[in-house]
Each structure stands twice: as structure tokens, then as C-alpha cells.
Amino acid sequence: MSTKIWLSSPHMGGNEIKYVNEAFETNWIAPLGPNVDNFENDLCSYTGMKYAAALVSGTSAIHLALIQLGVQAGDEVICSSFTFSASANPILYQGAVPVFVDSEELTWNMSPQLLEKAIKDRISKGGNLKAIILVHLYGMPAQMDELMAIANHYNIPVIEDAAEGLGSTYKGKALGTLGTVGVLSFNGNKIITTSGGGALLSDDESFIKHTRFLATQARDNAPHYQHSHVGYNYRMSNISAGIGRGQMEVIQERVEQRRKNYNFYYENLSDVSKVSFLTEAEGYYSNRWLSCIVLENYEQREILRLALEKENIESRPLWKPLHLQPIFDKYPSYLNEVSEKLFNCGLCLPSGSNLTIKDLQRVLKVIKHVLS
Numbered sequence: 001m002s003t004k005i006w007l008s009s010p011h012m013g014g015n016e017i018k019y020v021n022e023a024f025e026t027n028w029i030a031p032l033g034p035n036v037d038n039f040e041n042d043l044c045s046y047t048g049m050k051y052a053a054a055l056v057s058g059t060s061a062i063h064l065a066l067i068q069l070g071v072q073a074g075d076e077v078i079c080s081s082f083t084f085s086a087s088a089n090p091i092l093y094q095g096a097v098p099v100f101v102d103s104e105e106l107t108w109n110m111s112p113q114l115l116e117k118a119i120k121d122r123i124s125k126g127g128n129l130k131a132i133i134l135v136h137l138y139g140m141p142a143q144m145d146e147l148m149a150i151a152n153h154y155n156i157p158v159i160e161d162a163a164e165g166l167g168s169t170y171k172g173k174a175l176g177t178l179g180t181v182g183v184l185s186f187n188g189n190k191i192i193t194t195s196g197g198g199a200l201l202s203d204d205e206s207f208i209k210h211t212r213f214l215a216t217q218a219r220d221n222a223p224h225y226q227h228s229h230v231g232y233n234y235r236m237s238n239i240s241a242g243i244g245r246g247q248m249e250v251i252q253e254r255v256e257q258r259r260k261n262y263n264f265y266y267e268n269l270s271d272v273s274k275v276s277f278l279t280e281a282e283g284y285y286s287n288r289w290l291s292c293i294v295l296e297n298y299e300q301r302e303i304l305r306l307a308l309e310k311e312n313i314e315s316r317p318l319w320k321p322l323h324l325q326p327i328f329d330k331y332p333s334y335l336n337e338v339s340e341k342l343f344n345c346g347l348c349l350p351s352g353s354n355l356t357i358k359d360l361q362r363v364l365k366v367i368k369h370v371l372s
């Protein structure tokens with residue numbers, strides 16, 4: 001059997017181990033330390049955001065964002081339906097109600113028209129809308145100008161879930177810096193990884209200070225343990241942050257390598273009429289975290305997925321929309337069938353920055369064989 005080709009696997013730059021060793025040598029084996037501070041600085045200088053809090057996961061970053069935006073039991077939070085479950089789970093942690101909004105076809109992200117429709121309808125039903133969670137799926141920026149104009153008009157804060165979008169830009173600006181607060185993830189399958197981790201980004205210093213406070217058990221200033229808030233243990237470890245510092249040295253290469261994968265598939269499949277791609281509109285720059293294709297129907301997609309599996313190549317259907325998930329399907333949703341069709345016909349292809357040209361050719365051979 002030929003070696004396994006993964007969808008998206010970790011890809012170290014080389015210097016990660018140096019920063020991890022430094023942590024050992026100085027005994028900073030804790031959820032704080034010089035690597036954490038430096039990693040936060042790296043994130044700020046790369047994205048252009050003023051402040052960052054490094055946390056244990058992207059999920060914890062969304063949770064702390066919701067808490068600080070005052071989301072409580074019974075409140076409503078609008079969320080993209082076409083996303084990974086972690087975008088919406090923290091809404092349930094707070095006992096709040098997720099309201100799902102479907103996608104548009106240009107970027108596959110939240111439809112501005114449906115967002116406005118959802119807001120008007122929730123308000124008319126007396127819903128207490130507290131926040132909007134906007135996702136940039138697979139690294140493709142959402143229609144930020146249109147979405148932010150609506151959010152600002154109704155005065156609803158936006159949590160920008162850029163977990164899949166580090167390295168992407170919208171009109172020259174980094175994803176994660178365009179909403180009220182931004183969320184990043186460094187899970188093992190993301191464009192860079194700390195083995196597991198995340199961050200909250202903001203231009204408001206007091207917001208990030210409060211994030212760090214809540215993430216380290218909310219200890220009041222006193223010699224004994226004193227608490228007047230519910231605390232969380234969500235701070236990133238100094239070991240993980242060491243990996244992150246090494247990864248930030250190569251982030252730009254990782255973006256270029258992933259974009260190269262996409263271009264390889266795009267160019268080599270241009271003559272296969274059954275395959276379509278998500279292209280970049282003017283002003284939209286995607287890190288191409290995952291290269292995705294859309295086939296003509298579900299059966300074609302499954303035939304291809306299974307043929308790849310047989311050749312020891314990992315692929316995955318596009319994310320199942322949250323309004324169709326058993327844990328979320330009872331909540332309100334505003335739909336247009338775009339995400340459901342993408343789920344039925346779409347496939348994520350191997351997209352790691354460490355794929356070789358031989359790997360890509362192996363994938364291409366199977367696709368061409370199945371579809372022509």
C-alpha cells in the first residue's frame with residue numbers, strides 16, 4: 001500500500017524545538033512565560049491587531065468572546081450555518097440560542113441578505129440579539145463590508161471566526177482584524193499549529209487584559225485566592241507557545257504552499273467540466289487552507305471520495321451545515337439551500353503545505369480517472 005496522503009497535517013519549520021527547549025532550560029513549564037508573550041507579539045505584528053491573548057483553543061477564544069460581550073442564558077447569537085461545530089458550541093455553553101444564517105455563492109460564507117432578514121425577524125419576535133459569529137470558511141474571506149455595515153446598522157458586535165483564515169486578507173487587511181473581536185485557531189490541522197491552541201484578537205487593551213484575567217481563573221488582586229468572577233483555565237502553555245513562535249517564522253511560506261496546491265488542482269482540472277472551484281473575487285485573498293471542489297451531484301462526490309480512500313488518500317465532504325446537525329437542528333435558521341448543496345456535492349482535497357508534487361499527482365490521477 002502506498003503511503004497515506006492526509007487532508008492537512010502539521011508542518012514544522014524547524015525552530016519550534018529551539019523555543020520549546022528554551023522553555024525547558026528556563027523552567028517556564030506553565031500556562032504563562034516568555035514564549036506566550038512573544039507569540040502574542042508575533043500574532044499582533046503579523047495581523048496588524050494591537051492586542052492578542054493566546055489561549056488553549058479557538059473554541060475557548062469564542063467562549064471568552066461571548067462571555068465578554070455579555071451573552072447570557074436565553075440571549076440569541078447569530079452564527080454562520082456553513083461552519084465547523086466549534087463556531088457555535090460556545091453559544092450553548094452560555095445557555096444562549098444559536099440562530100443560523102446560510103451562505104452566499106461568491107465566498108460560501110454568510111449571506112448579507114439573509115443576515116439582515118434574520119436580524120429583522122428576530123427583533124420582530126422579541127429576540128435579544130447579542131452577537132454575530134461570522135466565519136471565513138476554508139480561509140476564504142466573507143463579504144465583510146456588506147456584513148459589517150448590517151451589523152453596525154443594528155449595533156450588534158461581531159466575533160470574527162478566522163480559525164481557518166490566518167494568512168488570508170480582505171482588501172489588504174488580515175482576517176480576524178475586521179470584526180469587533182477576532183478568533184484564531186492553532187489546532188493540529190490548521191495552517192499553523194501549536195499542537196492545540198487559539199487566540200483572541202482585539203484593538204481594545206482592556207478587553208484583552210480581561211480575557212487573560214478570565215482565562216487564568218479570574219483571580220482578584222489579593223495575597224490569598226480571592227474571586228469575584230467565574231474563572232476559566234484557558235491560557236496557552238509556554239510549551240505550546242514555543243511551537244507557535246517557530247510556526248510564525250514560516251507562516252508566509254505556508255500560505256504560499258497551500259495556494260500552490262489550490263493552483264495545481266485548479267490548473268490541472270480546468271478541462272474537467274464536472275469540477276468547479278471557489279475562486280477569489282477582487283479584494284479577496286485566501287490562504288487556501290483547504291482546496292475544495294464541487295461536483296455535479298452527491299453520487300459523483302461519493303464515488304470520488306471512495307476512490308481516493310481506496311488509494312489511501314484522505315478527503316472530506318465539505319462541512320455539514322449546522323442547521324442540519326442533530327445537536328443544532330431545533331434552533332432558528334434562515335436558509336437558501338446554498339450550504340446544503342455545497343455539503344452534498346463538495347469535497348475537500350489533500351491540502352497540507354508539506355505535500356510533494358508526487359503526492360499531488362497521485363491525487364490528480366485518481367480524480368482524472370474517476371471523472372473522465
Ligand SMILES: *Cc1c(COP(=O)(O)O)cnc(C)c1O
Pocket residue numbers: 056057058059060083084086087135161163164184185186187196197198
Ligand atoms: C478549528 C475551528 C474552530 C475551533 O478551533 P479549535 O482550536 O479547534 O478549538 C472554530 N471555528 C472554525 C471555523 C474552525 O475551523
